[in-house]
Amino acid sequence: MSKPVYLVPAEGLKVRHPLGGHLKPEGDHVVLDSYWRRRIADQSVTQGNPPKAAKPAAGKE
Structure with missing residues (x-):
């Protein structure tokens, strides 16, 4: 199993989350x-x- 990490989208980008919606601008x-x-x-x-x-x-x- 892969480990959890904290990711932040690049400046000005909305990055889709594969489970639906987008990655929060502050990261998740x-x-x-x-x-x-x-x-x-x-x-x-x-x-x-x-x-x-x-x-x-x-x-x-």
């Missing part, structure tokens, strides 16, 4: 299969780092 985790390897090869997407999760706001006491 996908399973690295032959479809996504081709998108990397044609420079439609690049491997990136997922955004850091926002820390929850401290509650008022």
Whole structure:
């Protein structure tokens, strides 16, 4: 089984997701299969780092 990776579409491109719709402009985790390897090869997407999760706001006491 292929490993999941975080991919980001190239600037100004809408990249179709094989499961329907498009890859989010900020990127998303996908399973690295032959479809996504081709998108990397044609420079439609690049491997990136997922955004850091926002820390929850401290509650008022």
